[in-house]
Amino acid sequence: MIKRVGFFREFAPQDADPAAPSVHDAVRPYGLHDESGLLSYLASGTEIFSAMGAERDAITGDEWIPGAGSLVTDGTWMWPVELRHYVERYHAELPEEFMAAVRAARYSAAPVTRRRTEEIILEVFGRSSFAAQAFERQGADGFFTWYLSDLTSETCGRMLDSLAIAGLKARHPLTGDITLSAATGGSGGARPVRDTRPPPEVLADPAAGEVTLYLWFASDIFTTVGVRRPEGTTAAVVHSLAGLHEPEREQVVAALVRALDQLRTHCMGFVLDRADQP
Structure with missing residues (x-):
């Protein structure tokens, strides 16, 4: 089963989960010592769903985030593409389990095979959703x-x-x-x-x-x-x-x-x- 990270409840309606944590609670005054490596990891994942358009910054509303709602994966974890924005601008705190995986991978997500990509998409969306x-x-x-x-x-x-x-x-x-x-x-x-x-x-x-x-x-x-x-x-x-x-x-x-x-x-x-x- 794919693990999810960074799906805060203020994000786009298709990703929203009322039980999810608030992005406001994840904001930190400064980033981790290896935040640049985390940003590189988030950018190196495989995009498995592309959303068109943009969403406003959920914290200040003063910036548009292109492609918000798109989904990215490393084969084990899946995150929304806009997560990188919140880590870079607000130093959003992420679960230690995910951070451990990022560090173990030396801050670079491995390529995801087509078969694994298909498995994740079918798990997330279900076969009938496309029809x-x-x-x-x-x-x-x-x-x-x-x-x-x-x-x-x-x-x-x-x-x-x-x-x-x-x-x-x-x-x-x-x-x-x-x-x-x-x-x-x-x-x-x-x-x-x-x-x-x-x-x-x-x-x-x-x-x-x-x-x-x-x-x-x-x-x-x-x-x-x-x-x-x-x-x-x-x-x-x-x-x-x-x-x-x-x-x-x-x-x-x-x-x-x-x-x-x-x-x-x-x-x-x-x-x-x-x-x-x-």
Whole structure:
């Protein structure tokens, strides 16, 4: 089980724990003799979850901390990325058990293997949280639509292969799950689709309706692809950019362009709308 350190109750809501200690109680007038080594250790961990935006300093409110809410680990311990700010500015006191581990490692966190990273993320977030995130996320609009001719399960399979090579994969990078949804009327939003067929068959099947497949760029960054048929054999393949923030939005757009280049012989045109962030 991963050990947690530095999750003070004043931190971002997603990390808050009413039973956690207060950061105000951790403030010290001066730092440890090896505080510089501690700061180096906190900076050398492996980031396993990236949060966009920033949070105000929880003590004075006079400074913004970029990336607050992101999670870092050494494989045994996990801490929020903003912890380093509070150690550096306020000499925040940390548990002796953690400090002993830092000193034993000579102030440098060892690299964390991919397998261990996956174990930690699944322990912290749970397998089902990624699918839930896909259905609940809100954000700005924006889309990238390709107009393709003769979209069969074979050509749809090639399209998904091209997207995977470009970095947009149908299977979640940690859980391996595939998430399909279909639009519902009213305010119900999307609903999960239980279809055991391979995704290319589902997307290429006109009888399936407007089904959407979630494509993962990272464990917490995704876009969606859906197929509409405005007329005849022409298929409008619509990639949503909703909810993406910079720089992830441009990275996903670049991946879509790379994939489209592989399918240019079937492409009859495309439309890209980079909607402004709200």
